[in-house]
């Protein structure tokens with residue numbers, strides 16, 4: 001299972017993810033996020049991040065092409081995650097990257113149509129809005145019929161509910177707040193416990 005830990009804001013957490021064989025880390029370039037990385041911070045982190053052997057995904061929401069390219073010049077990312085209303089023609093501009101298009105399951109009018117449209121170019125991230133009062137069980141019930149090997153599940157995943165997401169057998173899982181001590185600060189013990197749970201689940205399934 002492909003696992004992305006999102007909202008990394010420091011090098012120690014990135015190194016810890018590498019050690020725990022997390023598949024990808026997410027760096028958030030959305031100004032309102034408590035996990036936002038400014039260009040100044042990125043310039044300081046970039047030489048260290050370049051030496052860490054893990055996929056690096058930039059998370060954007062409504063950022064311009066120029067803003068994304070500015071990030072790419074400072075740090076060569078492996079992938080780009082679009083969390084806003086970016087359309088297919090915008091994604092096309094970055095088609096050489098590993099692309100992820102987030103779909104908010106609370107807002108999406110036609111999930112099936114959008115999954116079909118965006119999965120030509122990108123992996124689909126089915127996400128539950130941070131403001132949503134939907135329970136995790138409800139969320140899993142809602143996404144269940146859309147999960148396939150092009151889908152990543154996200155939205156409130158943590159060590160205690162991850163089994164429900166694993167049972168759907170998606171391409172991957174993406175989580176952020178479920179492995180934090182506080183908003184924007186990762187908890188290394190929670191990352192280790194989470195990864196042990198996922199890898200044990202995979203071993204037991206064989």
Ligand SMILES: O=C(O)c1ccccc1N[C@@H]1O[C@H](COP(=O)(O)O)[C@@H](O)[C@H]1O
Pocket residue numbers: 006007026028030033034035059060061083125127130154155156157174175176177178
């Ligand atoms: O993490 C953020 O602050 C963030 C901000 C703007 C867009 C996306 C963001 N993160 C993504 O949100 C989901 C779910 O995170 P959580 O586990 O519920 O905290 C995940 O895809 C992150 O990549």
